[in-house]
Amino acid sequence: MMEKFNDERHLELTKVGIEFPTPKGPFCALRDVDLKIAKGEFVSLIGHSGCGKSTVLNIVAGLYQATQGGVLLDNKEVNQPGPERAVVFQNHSLLPWLTAYENVELAVKQVFDGSTSKNKMSKAEMHDWINHNLELVHMTHAAHKRPAEISGGMKQRVGIARALAMQPKVLLMDEPFGALDALTRAHLQDSLMEIHADLGNTVIMITHDVDEAVLLSDRIVMMTNGPSATVGEILNVDLPRPRDRLVLADQPEYNHYRHEVLKFLYEKQRKVEPVSAKKKPAEKAKNSEVA
Amino acid sequence: MLKSANLSKVTTLDIKTTVNTDNAKKIATAALLPFIGLVIFLFLWNVAARNIDTSLGQFPGPTHVLEQSSVLVDEHFAEREKATKFYERQEKRNADRIAKDPSYEPKIRSYTGKPTFLDQIWTSLYTVMIGFLIASVIAVPLGILCGLSQNAYSAINPLIQVFKPVSPLAWLPLVTMVVSALYVTDDPMFSKSFLTSAFTVALCCLWPTLINTAVGVSSIDKDLVNVSKVLSLSKIAHITKIVLPSSIPMIFTGLRLSLGIGWMVLIAAEMLAQNPGLGKFVWDEFQNGSSDSLARIMVAVLVIGVIGFMLDRLMLAIQRYASWDKSIALR
Numbered sequence: 348m349m350e351k352f353n354d355e356r357h358l359e360l361t362k363v364g365i366e367f368p369t370p371k372g373p374f375c376a377l378r379d380v381d382l383k384i385a386k387g388e389f390v391s392l393i394g395h396s397g398c399g400k401s402t403v404l405n406i407v408a409g410l411y412q413a414t415q416g417g418v419l420l421d422n423k424e425v426n427q428p429g430p431e432r433a434v435v436f437q438n439h440s441l442l443p444w445l446t447a448y449e450n451v452e453l454a455v456k457q458v459f460d461g462s463t464s465k466n467k468m469s470k471a472e473m474h475d476w477i478n479h480n481l482e483l484v485h486m487t488h489a490a491h492k493r494p495a496e497i498s499g500g501m502k503q504r505v506g507i508a509r510a511l512a513m514q515p516k517v518l519l520m521d522e523p524f525g526a527l528d529a530l531t532r533a534h535l536q537d538s539l540m541e542i543h544a545d546l547g548n549t550v551i552m553i554t555h556d557v558d559e560a561v562l563l564s565d566r567i568v569m570m571t572n573g574p575s576a577t578v579g580e581i582l583n584v585d586l587p588r589p590r591d592r593l594v595l596a597d598q599p600e601y602n603h604y605r606h607e608v609l610k611f612l613y614e615k616q617r618k619v620e621p622v623s624a625k626k627k628p629a630e631k632a633k634n635s636e637v638a
Numbered sequence: 639m640l641k642s643a644n645l646s647k648v649t650t651l652d653i654k655t656t657v658n659t660d661n662a663k664k665i666a667t668a669a670l671l672p673f674i675g676l677v678i679f680l681f682l683w684n685v686a687a688r689n690i691d692t693s694l695g696q697f698p699g700p701t702h703v704l705e706q707s708s709v710l711v712d713e714h715f716a717e718r719e720k721a722t723k724f725y726e727r728q729e730k731r732n733a734d735r736i737a738k739d740p741s742y743e744p745k746i747r748s749y750t751g752k753p754t755f756l757d758q759i760w761t762s763l764y765t766v767m768i769g770f771l772i773a774s775v776i777a778v779p780l781g782i783l784c785g786l787s788q789n790a791y792s793a794i795n796p797l798i799q800v801f802k803p804v805s806p807l808a809w810l811p812l813v814t815m816v817v818s819a820l821y822v823t824d825d826p827m828f829s830k831s832f833l834t835s836a837f838t839v840a841l842c843c844l845w846p847t848l849i850n851t852a853v854g855v856s857s858i859d860k861d862l863v864n865v866s867k868v869l870s871l872s873k874i875a876h877i878t879k880i881v882l883p884s885s886i887p888m889i890f891t892g893l894r895l896s897l898g899i900g901w902m903v904l905i906a907a908e909m910l911a912q913n914p915g916l917g918k919f920v921w922d923e924f925q926n927g928s929s930d931s932l933a934r935i936m937v938a939v940l941v942i943g944v945i946g947f948m949l950d951r952l953m954l955a956i957q958r959y960a961s962w963d964k965s966i967a968l969r
Contacts (some may be wrong), residue, residue, distance in 0.1 A: 376731055409867075428864075430868065436864065438861060440862060442880065443880070
């Protein structure tokens with residue numbers, strides 16, 4: 348599988364760790380995260396909540412600064428946010444006062460209108476580019492609607508269009524489909540696979556959903572529980588593309604990968620307390636707080 | 639069979655009438671309750687007024703006040719007529735003198751009648767608007783600065799907390815002296831009393847806008863700030879594209895509070911600064927002490943209240959227009 352990606356040093360995370368200052372002293376959220384991601388690769392981060400998945404993503408995005416180690420993108424250090432590492436946020440984060448078109452336009456103008464930018468676009472080119480991206484996510488029909496007027500799935504599509512329109516080197520997705528119902532989610536996953544096949548972006552996606560991770564990813568990075576979370580295991584998903592969820596559902600390989608991830612999450616890295624075990628209520632509350 | 643058909647007809651009719659009466663009831667309550675409130679108020683006012691004797695005669699009841707309000711309007715038009723007549727006479731006189739002596743340069747004097755009640759309403763509106771504008775032009779940018787930068791907020795917050803509760807009457811002597819000292823021209827564009835009142839209003843209605851803007855800006859959705867960071871928006875683009883639109887509701891809440899306070903402060907300021915507005919009207923009537931004075935002051939009180947209400951509605955209309963979120967209920 349990995350030979351498909353010859354340039355393995357596209358995005359490099361080396362010994363990344365982060366500590367947050369708290370009143371009780373520094374809290375180590377992440378340590379020793381090593382990850383090399385090749386160009387065009389689709390990588391999922393999976394783990395229990397609170398394990399620092401989002402923190403990894405935010406460090407790659409440049410929204411957080413790693414306190415140890417560092418991130419290299421095409422041999423350049425990442426130390427601030429930028430449009431070449433576009434983020435699709437969990438709750439879409441569209442500007443509510445702009446229409447879908449204007450939301451994408453804001454990003455496009457920022458990336459392609461600057462006098463400094465190499466790939467400057469004319470007004471007409473930008474217009475076409477915005478429409479092209481809305482078309483990619485099948486949102487042309489609602490281009491002139493505000494976020495409040497469209498459904499959750501549609502908002503997330505526009506969020507993806509906005510990120511894609513920046514022509515990012517890396518697309519970072521923070522549980523992009525987490526807030527959607529199962530049918531909409533499946534639909535958007537299919538769209539995402541199509542887009543990824545078309546454009547070949549490098550993608551890092553955070554997910555809680557084992558099926559989603561296996562269906563979409565080339566590699567699944569499974570993270571240990573925090574504090575001081577780190578990469579537990581990395582699973583290569585060697586399934587041929589294009590993938591079809593209906594066909595895959597009956598394939599033993601698919602179920603094998605699924606099983607591997609589940610085993611990691613629920614046996615090797617399961618949360619401290621067994622859910623069914625009878626515990627004192629006070630203790631239970633304390634544990635769930637940690638979760 | 640026939641019976642049941644009839645029965646169903648009857649029930650639908652019944653439903654229709656209940657719907658109609660429901661609607662009628664709603665309209666009736668919407669119009670009736672305020673009316674009942676008004677009637678009770680007028681009655682109590684009337685009874686109370688009959689039982690209060692002041693040194694300026696009986697306290698004015700509703701009828702007396704109504705009568706004086708029409709007198710005030712009549713006075714306005716009488717004064718206007720006098721003014722037009724004055725200008726006509728002046729023109730005629732000048733024309734006559736030029737006819738006799740072509741080298742004569744006509745002198746044109748403006749009419750110097752006393753301002754009427756309607757003039758004074760206009761002066762007050764104009765003054766409060768200028769004061770409010772000055773305050774807003776200072777408070778909104780300063781509020782944005784405070785909202786964006788914790789350091790700026792920490793630096794300015796103590797000053798805000800100390801100056802916010804200061805009464806306009808305490809500011810007024812200082813403002814008066816400063817205006818007299820600094821505004822020295824041979825051809826004054828504004829009268830000093832006007833400037834004093836406007837600045838006092840500005841000083842008092844700075845604070846709600848400042849505080850609300852700062853709170854609005856500092857409570858922007860963190861995800862939107864992250865979007866701005868990922869897009870690498872410049873500082874100015876960040877403010878105009880992200881910060882301002884998302885804090886518009888809070889800014890307007892502040893502006894509305896400010897305008898309300900400004901209008902209240904203005905009346906007091908005009909009384910003391912002798913700016914020819916509603917405040918001066920009330921003061922002059924009080925000093926005048928005729929048997930109609932109290933009724934005329936009461937007219938002013940009602941007008942001040944109604945204008946204050948209308949100013950608030952105006953701000954609300956502007957807020958509705960400026961706000962991107964038309965779904966939120968604005969009251």
